[in-house]
Amino acid sequence: MLASRAFSLVGRRSICTSLCLRAHGHAGVVKADDFSLPAYVDRRDVPLPEVAFVRDLSAQQKALKEKEKASWTALSIDEKVELYRMKFNETYAEMNKGTNEWKTVLGGVLFFLGVSGIILIWQKHFMYGPIPHTFSEEWLSAQTKRMLDMRVNPVEGISSQWDFEKNEWKK
Amino acid sequence: MRRLLARRMKFHLFGAFFVSIGCAALYKFGVAEPRKRAYAEYYKNYDAMKDFEAMKAAGVFECAPPK
Numbered sequence: 001m002l003a004s005r006a007f008s009l010v011g012r013r014s015i016c017t018s019l020c021l022r023a024h025g026h027a028g029v030v031k032a033d034d035f036s037l038p039a040y041v042d043r044r045d046v047p048l049p050e051v052a053f054v055r056d057l058s059a060q061q062k063a064l065k066e067k068e069k070a071s072w073t074a075l076s077i078d079e080k081v082e083l084y085r086m087k088f089n090e091t092y093a094e095m096n097k098g099t100n101e102w103k104t105v106l107g108g109v110l111f112f113l114g115v116s117g118i119i120l121i122w123q124k125h126f127m128y129g130p131i132p133h134t135f136s137e138e139w140l141s142a143q144t145k146r147m148l149d150m151r152v153n154p155v156e157g158i159s160s161q162w163d164f165e166k167n168e169w170k171k
Numbered sequence: 172m173r174r175l176l177a178r179r180m181k182f183h184l185f186g187a188f189f190v191s192i193g194c195a196a197l198y199k200f201g202v203a204e205p206r207k208r209a210y211a212e213y214y215k216n217y218d219a220m221k222d223f224e225a226m227k228a229a230g231v232f233e234c235a236p237p238k
Contacts, residue, residue, distance in 0.1 A: 155209050155213045
């Protein structure tokens with residue numbers, strides 16, 4: 001629904017534009033913005049982009065373009081490379097080359113993990129109160145003894161690690 | 172450039188297949204089989220009454236005190 005509304009807006013604008021053109025007699029030509037024109041793009045799956053890379057050619061480059069219209073065997077290697085660079089920004093090798101961005105990403109991740117760690121340490125030291133009394137040594141050992149008495153997880157868990165005959169942890 | 176998608180897709184399809192099969196095999200032989208064996212071993216010579224008497228003596232039963 002939104003798309004159809006946008007389309008109707010565009011339609012109205014283009015109709016108005018063409019009416020204005022007819023009314024003023026080519027005095028009010030709307031300049032096409034750069035982003036609405038076909039663009040150059042370096043992509044693996046677009047081997048021939050819609051426009052050449054260099055848009056405004058210098059006089060020397062214009063002369064070269066004229067020479068290109070003749071036989072290509074007359075061009076030197078440097079001229080061929082120049083023509084290539086005028087048409088394309090990067091070669092496929094340059095385009096597909098990896099960057100070192102992963103180092104930046106990894107460094108940033110580790111840095112912020114470190115910052116979080118510092119914050120946590122500060123909190124434990126300055127902010128949190130004491131932990132519950134059920135974490136004391138006596139309580140924990142009494143708790144574990146009760147778990148063993150109840151034979152909690154006797155197949156693969158805690159009671160399987162205790163030797164009930166010798167009354168000690170299994171080696 | 173030629174058959175770019177096809178090549179990539181074939182590689183990734185094979186890869187996904189083998190990675191998933193590998194994960195399943197790893198889990199089966201790393202976790203599932205040992206666990207089944209552990210349970211079989213435990214219950215092979217399991218005496219429920221002996222276990223019950225031991226627990227009762229330890230005093231964990233409310234309705235069966237150790238006396």
